[in-house]
Amino acid sequence: MSGCRLNNWGSVLGIAMCASIYGANCVNAQISSDSTLPINSNVNKQGDTFNITGGTQVGENLFHSFKEFSIPTGDTASFNNIINIQNIFSRVTGGSISSIDGLIKTNGAANLFLINPNGIILGQNARLEIGGSFLASTASSLNFNDGTKFSATVPQTQSLLTVSVPIGLQYGANPGKILLLGNGQGIRTTKDLIDTTFGLHVQPNQTLALLGGDLILEGGTLKTAGGRIELGSVAKEGLVSLNPVSKGFTFGYNGVQNFGNIQLTQQATVDASGAGGGDIQIWGRYVTLKKGSQIEGSTLGAEPGGALVVNAIELVELIGHSSNDRFASLLTTKTYSGTTGTAGNLTINTHQLLVRDGATVSASTFGAGKGGNLTVNATDSVQVIGRSANDRFVSLLSAQANLANSNIVGDAGNLTINTRQLLVRDGAAISASTIGAGKGGNLTVNATDSVQVIGRSANDRFASALSVQTGSATGDAGNLTINTRQLLVRDGAAVGAGTFGAGKGGNLTVNATDSVQVIGESVNGQFGGALITSSSQSNTTGDAGDLTINTRQLLVRDGAQVSASTRGTGKGGNLAVNATDSVQVIGESASGQFPSGLFTSSSRSNATGDAGELTINTRELFIRGAQVSAGTSGIGKGGNLTVNATDSVQVIGRSANGHFVSLLSAQANSNAVGDAGDLTINTRQLVVQDGARVSVGSLGTGNGGNLKVTARSIILDNNATLTADTRSTDTNSNREQAxxxxxxxxxxxxxxxxxxxxxxxxxxxxxxxxxxxxxxxxxxxxxxxxxxxxxxxxxxxxxxxxxxxxxxxxxxxxxxxxxxxxxxxxxxxxxxxxxxxxxxxxxxxxELPTIALDPEVAQVCDTPGYAQSSFIITGRGGLPSNPMKDVATPDGVEVGWVSLKPRGNAKDGLRLRNSSSVINQPISNMPERIVEASGWSVNKKGEVVLTANVSTAKTRGSWQNAIACNIPHANK
Structure with a gap:
């Protein structure tokens, strides 16, 4: 039988069937030479051992060429090289795959290269006992610096072998696959250097590399103690460069245009942990870890950790957990308890990253050393979704310092996400935190299009979260910064920075060029969407961080809340909103349990920490059925609330169920001891209507604050209120209240x-x-x-x-x-x-008369004998001295103003001031004739005077005809 080529397999099932039918070598052949070298390889089997001698030695390089190379279960292939050999290059030129389910041995510290373009199976019992590095590849040839090629597809008999160093692996049009099988028991649970006898492992500080077409690790294990592990998948023709380094070899993929797929399943393990963490590099098109498979590069001693880098042209995907619920699918670098070395960095470069169903990507520390940095560069999207079905595992991206014992002082690393779109949903989380004495790392999200944090777990117990925080210990939290076009927090999800202990909470800064939307509540109606910084427990002594939102539009609605608060002795953070267009806070939760709102507060009766300041800078602030408040319910002081709105502030109505009045306030609540803060509003127009309130005050024993409004207009309509009510005696002589x-x-x-x-x-x-x-x-x-x-x-x-x-x-x-x-x-x-x-x-x-006077019938002639007359001007255009003349006619006389004197019964406590001048007329023995005013005009000084028509008035021409006065004069 000629064999079965791995490059024709269509699935993992096909590979497993091939292995089961042919007993882990897919053919009955074992190891045989091909007579293509100047000095051919010799294979001699004694018992269960294949003794391999001969081959062509050129300098410190030893070349072997085999027609077939397979090791049955339990057998051994022993390369009998001399000690001074540095590299053993082995190729398989026949048409069959290599199936290895036994032991490979070499002498000394030689590196072993196994090249079979048809494919390689490394069975569950495959082992390595070599002093140097091991490289298994389905490349077609090994290229050297002098141009020589050691080819498995076109083997040459002439002497073209070289003393030169290898520089690359040349792949053909359809490279074979590599399959690594195992029992899934290689996952690390201790800090021992090599903690298992299962799987393939090389000596400390050496390289273990699988470089093929598609790579499939099904329960298999790859380990090196502080060395390097390389997984590379090349789909079509290309060149993978290699370069000798102190830890074996590094590989480059600039010469590869088409990558294949890499899959780890059934608790497969790749582990380069060591006294100083080893390096791991992965290159593929799709990279998948599922069913509890793990890739780890941790620090087990005092040396710094190495780098874990995953490069996937299309997708990096981590899914679920092991079938026994013990292990989550995992990518991680970390330090273990009792170690002092720093953890290595973890970097993912891909088009899309998907973490779901309880899988985890983390860089952390459990020891005194600093945790590594976690960086995700995903050109399209990062999605972190859900939890495991039993809620034991959360889908997670994290950089954290964990509490293993009270002596931990290691700082957490930073977590940075660069992508187009970030999605966190269904109870998943992205977190940078510290639970010990070390400082938490910073979490930075740069998403050119959007950040969406949505919903909670299926049972509503766990919020989808994007957070930085401290635990119950003393470490300060890092900062959370979000740079995006649009941030959406919805359906009970949370974005926050908090402290639960003595450490300071981190700052939360959102820079969203278009909008920030915080909307809705959880399915059970118990939790609103939240954007928060907090000092979260009654025994918390750490100060909360500040919350800053820079955007074009902020929308908070349907029970969601934006908050900076304190519940302990630590100070609450400041909340600053800078929205170039608008801030809209609307409605209450669907359950009617809580309003939408912007809040800074000292929120528990025993909280001694002062609340932070709340500042809103925008064009328009709109509040309907919701609340914006800086308050205190405890011993600590409430914060000041300042609104600068260039166009308008509108506070309107109540919530739909009538439970919550629309409110803009700085208030000390009924059980508060602390003073309330001030409320300052600077705007063009303030509108409060339909029962809404703008208020400061105190319902407790602390002083109320002051309400200060500067505006062009203020409109209060339909039971609207501006209030500074108080129930507190003035306990602070240096500050006015209410x-x-x-x-x-x-x-x-x-x-x-x-x-x-x-x-x-x-x-x-x-x-x-x-x-x-x-x-x-x-x-x-x-x-x-x-x-x-x-x-x-x-x-x-x-x-x-x-x-x-x-x-x-x-x-x-x-x-x-x-x-x-x-x-x-x-x-x-x-x-x-x-x-x-x-x-x-x-x-x-x-009060004007019910019927306005028609100017045509105004009295213009003297009417002696009549008891009284009146003169009323209506409208804004004036009235001429004669109904038949125009307004500009100046023929009239001026009538002096009569001064008004204050009423004699003015009430006590009221002073009436009048800045108008009082004209005192001299008393005459003969009363002056009172001339009835019949018009008004403006004199040269710009003063308005009443006018009356008299016979001596000088007239001037007019377009109107004069009207004679025929009314008889009595007593004339």
Missing amino acids: NVYLRVADLLLLRRGSNITTNATGSNVIGGNIDINTDFLVGVENSDISANSTNFRGGRVKINAMGIFGAKFRDALTPESDITATGASPEFSGSVELNTPGIDPNSGLV
């Missing part, structure tokens, strides 16, 4: 039951102050401005306005629109100061 300061360039409008209040409740609690500066204040439809105190002294209301319309000062609230500063009793009333140039502030709105 005051409202409004600087409104044009209009402050209150209507339909809207209010501005600084009311106080409680013993010895003084009402806050209200300070308003505006052009026009309009308060109608039972809208009030009040600085009242239920149990003590009222506050102060001071309004500077060009005009106040509708609202009036009163002793107490009425169904009208009121301005009040009442106390517990009249002697405890506060003060109201209304400064309105030229306008009686008690006049309210000017």
Whole structure:
């Protein structure tokens, strides 16, 4: 039988069948020479050992050529080379594959090359006992530096062998496959240098390489203690370069255009761990690890670890875990407990990376040495999806420092992802963290298109997460930075930076050129989507990190939340939102349990840490049925809330179920001891309507904050409220509490039951102050401005306005629109100061007659004997002195203004100021004739004067005809 070529196999099943039928060598042939060398190889079998002698020696190189090379189960192939040989080059020139299920031995430290372009099977019992490196390849020839080729497809009998060093492996059009079989028991569980007798392994600091067409490791094991392991798959013609190094050989793939596939399954193991971690390089088109297979390059001693690099032209895929639930499919570099060496770096270069169903990619430390860096470069996408069916394994990308004992001080490495699109979903996680005394690493995501973190595990227990954090120990967390076009956090997923111990939490920075969207809740309605930094436990002493969002548009809706908080003694982080277009915070969770929101808070009653600052810089802030708040529920102080919106701030309505009022606030809650922060709003227009609230204050024992608004206009409509209410006595003499300061360039409008209040409740609690500066204040439809105190002294209301319309000062609230500063009793009333140039502030709105006067019938002649007359101007265009004349006609006389005197019954505590000048007329013995005003005009000084038609007035031509006066004069 001529044999079966591996390059014709269609699947792993085909390979396994071939091996089972032909007893691990696919043919009955064993080892035989081919007589193609100047000095041919000799094969002599004695018992179960093939003794191989002869071959052609050129310098320190020894060349062997075989027609077939297979080792049956339990047999040995022994190369009887002299000690000074450095390289043994073996080729198989016949048509059959090499099936090896026994032992290969060499003498001394020689490197062994086995080249068979038809394919190679390394069975479960295959072993190596060689002093140097081992390279198995399905290349067609081995190329040397002087141009010589040692070819397995075109063997030459003439003397073309060389003393030169090999420089490359030349592959043909259809290279054979390499299959490595095993029992799946080679996975590392200890820090022993070589921790198993199973599989293929070479001596420490040597290279073990499989370079073929497709590579399939089915339960097989490859190990070297600190050396190098190379897996390379070449699909078509190409040249793989090789270069001698201290650890054997390195390989280059610049001469390869078409790569094949590499698959590890059934707990297959590739392990280059050593006193100093070994190097692992993998090159293929598709690289797949599944069913608990693992690739590891760890540090077991004091030396630094090596590099683990996976290169896949199309896809790197890690799936699931072993059938016995013991091992996740894994790519890892790490340090073990009790070691001091640093871990090596792990780098993945591919088009797509997929980690799913409980598989893991990690760079970590369990010892005193620093963990390695994990870098993923995926030109298209990185997807981390789900957990194992039993929830034992989470799909994970991580760089972390783990807690093996209290003496761990190793810092975690950094995790960097460079891709077009990142997707984390169904309870999977990407994390850089520290659980020990070492610092956590930084997690940086650069995704040119999008980052999506979606949902939770099937049982809703575990959130899909992108995070940096510290555990219960003292290490500080690293920072999380996301650079992308769009960030989406949805359906109960979380992106966060936190601390659970004494270490500081990391900062979370999002730079999204288009948008950040945090949307929705988990399936069971218990968890909203979250973008957070936090100091998370009541016994946590570490400060939380800051949360910064830089984007064009931020959308938070349907119960999702963006938060920087503290629950312990550590300070809460600051939350800063910089959105060039808009910030929209909308609605509540579908379950109705929590509102959408932006929050900084000290959120537990026993929390002593101060909350951070909340700052929003945008064009438009829109809040509907949601909340934006900086508050405290504990002993720590609440943070300040600052909104800078160049166009508008709109706070509108309530949530759909009516449970949550739309809210913009800085408040100390009912059980809080800490002071609340201030709320500052700078915008063009502030709109609050339909029961919404903008508020500061204290419902606890701490001081309330102050509300400061600078705007061109403020509109409060339909039970809207600006409030700085408090229940706290002033516990801080250096800081005023619960005051409202409004600087409104044009209009402050209150209507339909809207209010501005600084009311106080409680013993010895003084009402806050209200300070308003505006052009026009309009308060109608039972809208009030009040600085009242239920149990003590009222506050102060001071309004500077060009005009106040509708609202009036009163002793107490009425169904009208009121301005009040009442106390517990009249002697405890506060003060109201209304400064309105030229306008009686008690006049309210000017009432016009029901039917506007027609200017055509205005009285223009003297009407002695009549008791009274009136003059009313309607519209904005003016009225001429005579109905038949134009407005510009100057024929009239000026009538002096009559000064208004304050009412004698002005209430106590109210001062009325009028900046208009008072004209004092001299008293005459003969009363002047009162001329009725019938028009108005503007004089040269720009002053408006009333005019009356008289017979002596000088006239000028007009396009109108004069009308004679025929009304009889009484008593003339």
